[in-house]
Amino acid sequence: EVQLVESGGGLVQPGGSLRLSCAASGFSFDDYAMYWVRQAPGKGLEWVSGISWNSVTLGYADSAQGRFTISRDNAKNSLYLQMNSLRAEDTALYYCAKGYYGDYASSISWFDPWGQGTLVIVSS
């Protein structure tokens, strides 16, 4: 069974940093693109970042560009999101999701499955 388990969320002060992790199991992790998608309380889904199977290509939403860094360790079947200079508007449930193809920018891909999410709260 394909499983994604996020961790690393918590309460952090504005301007602080946090590193999220996503542990993957049940599939050949190094064959697929991976993504981070977030959902602010009571709001809709927002794509944050994506990374291709070999880490060569990756991308960010404008809201994450320059502050967040996505990475993966295929040997550890793990996806990461390093978040710096956090703002109140980054408060959200952060989901990791598996792509159907290896390229994160494959326009014919989709996100399936999703993890249960890890909650990030940015507040003083």
Place this chain on the structure above:
Amino acid sequence: QSVLTQPPSASGTPGQRVTISCSGSSSNIGSKTVNWYQQLPGTAPKLLIYSNDQRPSGVPDRFSGSKSGTSASLAISGLQSEDEADYYCAAWDDSLNGRWVFGGGTKLTVL
């Protein structure tokens, strides 16, 4: 303001057919495939429809997707109480160096 536009709410009675629209532009829906996600209350999103009109295994055939031009639609026939959820459309968007975009979501209420 979401790149893809969905109605914030929709409703229907059990057994009815409801449709949820998703409007985009030439840089996303007009030239890319559309996916739909269902988010039941308090749970993570789940893939419902991929590649415009394909159902993953396990998704009832009551759910169907379609696309025409720069718009897409999700139809749910034989509405059931367990269909009450938030529904999101999504697609790749070629603008701004490329990005994945979502609709704002539609909350479906089964009356």
